[in-house]
Each structure stands twice: as structure tokens, then as C-alpha cells.
Amino acid sequence: MVSMLETNGLLQIVLLTLMAGLAMPLGAAIASVERIHPRWLETEVRHSVIAFGGGALLAAVALVLVPEGTSNLPLPAIVACFAAGGITFMGLDMWLSANDTPASQLVAMLSDFVPEAMALGATFSISSEGGVLLAGIIALQNLPEGFNSYRELARATHYRSLKIVGGFALMALLGPAAGAVGYFLLSDAPQVVSGIMLFAAGGILYIIFQDIAPQAKLKKHWAPALGALAGFLLGVVGKVAVSG
Structure with missing residues (x-):
């Protein structure tokens, strides 16, 4: 039977991860109405936001996913999980390209959001304050990533704005689901959580250098x-804040 303490903890995890996930459709909604003139400024802002999202993803890899992932696994498992993530995401990228479905920003966003939400759930019982802070950091990462993913899908598909934003809102539900899995199933399995984090880190790093960084490049402009x-x-700020 689930105790009252566990119920309260689960409710907090659901609310926190949902809040963090809703930053994705919020970023998409901003992208759907955002119009900046003149055109050169709009272009520079768009490339800067793409670069910002790439920097946030790189921070998630370097400061959260890899440090947490390597803390509970032996070296062979670390290499296997990280390499498997990169190779798997390369295969996914090739499949998307063959089917003319550009979605690298979306894949990177979900690859960051889901394992971090899972880790939040797994560690919430240890530090609820850290969980609140981590949820805020995830939300700040998801906002520009949602913006970039919307732009990518809007440019590559004929989906209407409302359909894309609504789809992102449904994806936000992955956060509570992942948080609940981490809370109930993985809190006593840190090696599994670490493996998932390293797998995601390898995949995200592949996407950053294969798709996101090239898109952020803009000739004769330095803001991106x-x-x-x-x-x-x-x-970095989020990591320091969570670490106290």
C-alpha cells in the first residue's frame, strides 16, 4: 500500500515535472507568434536561440547526465552506455533523414527532458529542495528547446501552429510519467538510472554536433x-545552485 508520504511525494513530482514539461509548448507558442523586424535581426535572434538551446543541452550533458551517469557504473558499462546512445541516435538521425523528417531539435529536447525527469523522481526522496530547483532548471532548458523544435517542425512540415503546440503539450505529460517511474521503480536502482543518463548523453552529444551546432552558424554574425x-x-548556474 502506498503511504501518505509517498503519495505527497508523487504529487509534488508530478506537478514539478509537468511544470518543467509545459515550458516546451510555451516555447513553441512564443515561436509561433514571434515576429521581429528587420529581417536580419529576426535571423540573428533565431540563430542565437538555436545556439542557446545547444549550449543548454551541452550543459545538461557535461554537468548533469555524465557526472550522475558515471557515479554508479564501472568503466566498461560507462563506455557501452555512452557509445550505444550515440550510435542509436545516429541510426535514428539516418532514418529521419531517409524519410525526410527533420526533427533533431525535438529528439534532443525529449532526450534531455525524459531522463532528467526520471532522475528527479528517483532522487526526490533524498532532497525535495534539490528537486524543486532541478525542475526549474529543466523548465529553463525546455523553453528555448521548445522554441527551436517548433521552428524546425514548422519549416519542415505543413502542420498548423495549434497542432504543433498541442503536440508539445501532450509531450509534457512524459515528464510526470518518467518522474513516477523514477520515484517508484528506480529509486533503488541507481545503476539503471545512470545507464539511462549516459545513453541519453551520448545521443544528445551526437545531435549537438551533427545538427544543432551547424544550424546555429551564421556568417559575419557573432551573437549566436x-x-x-x-x-x-x-x-553552470543551475548546477551550482542544486549543489548548494
Whole structure:
């Protein structure tokens, strides 16, 4: 039987991960109405946001996924999980390309969000304050990633804005589901959580250098590179805040 304490903890995890996940459709909604003039400024802002999302993803890999993932596994398992993530995501990228379905930003966003939500659930009983802070950091990462993913899908498909934003809102439900799995099933299996994190880290790192970083490049403009720096700095600030 689930105790009252466990019920309260689960409710907090559901609310926190849902809040973090709803940053994805919020970012998409902003992208759907965002119009900046003149055109050169709109282009620079768009590339800067792409770079910011890439920097935030890189921070998630370097400061959260890899450190947490390597803390509970032996070296052979670390290599296997990380390499498997990169190879799997390469295969997925090739499949998407063969079917003319660009979705690298979306895949990267979900690859970051789901394992972090799972880790939040698994560790919530140890530090609820850290869980609240981590949820806020995930939300800040999801906002530019939702913006970039919307732009990518809107450019590559004929889906209406409302359909894309609504789809992102449904994806936000993956957060509570992953958090609940982490809370009930993985809190006593840190090796499994670590393996999932390393798998996601390998995949995200592949996507950053294969798709996101090339899209952020803009000739004779330097703001996008600062956007990547700002995104990574966000991760550093969040990591320091969570670590106390």
C-alpha cells in the first residue's frame, strides 16, 4: 500500500515535472507568434536561440547526465552506455533523414527532458529542495528547446501552429510519467538510472554536433556563439545552485 508520504511525494513530482514539461509548448507558442523586424535581426535572434538551446543541452550533458551517469557504473558499462546512445541516435538521425523528417531539435529536447525527469523522481526522496530547483532548471532548458523544435517542425512540415503546440503539450505529460517511474521503480536502482543518463548523453552529444551546432552558424554574425555560451552558463548556474 502506498503511504501518505509517498503519495505527497508523487504529487509534488508530478506537478514539478509537468511544470518543467509545459515550458516546451510555451516555447513553441512564443515561436509561433514571434515576429521581429528587420529581417536580419529576426535571423540573428533565431540563430542565437538555436545556439542557446545547444549550449543548454551541452550543459545538461557535461554537468548533469555524465557526472550522475558515471557515479554508479564501472568503466566498461560507462563506455557501452555512452557509445550505444550515440550510435542509436545516429541510426535514428539516418532514418529521419531517409524519410525526410527533420526533427533533431525535438529528439534532443525529449532526450534531455525524459531522463532528467526520471532522475528527479528517483532522487526526490533524498532532497525535495534539490528537486524543486532541478525542475526549474529543466523548465529553463525546455523553453528555448521548445522554441527551436517548433521552428524546425514548422519549416519542415505543413502542420498548423495549434497542432504543433498541442503536440508539445501532450509531450509534457512524459515528464510526470518518467518522474513516477523514477520515484517508484528506480529509486533503488541507481545503476539503471545512470545507464539511462549516459545513453541519453551520448545521443544528445551526437545531435549537438551533427545538427544543432551547424544550424546555429551564421556568417559575419557573432551573437549566436554568445547564445551558446549563455546556454551553457545557465547550466553552470543551475548546477551550482542544486549543489548548494
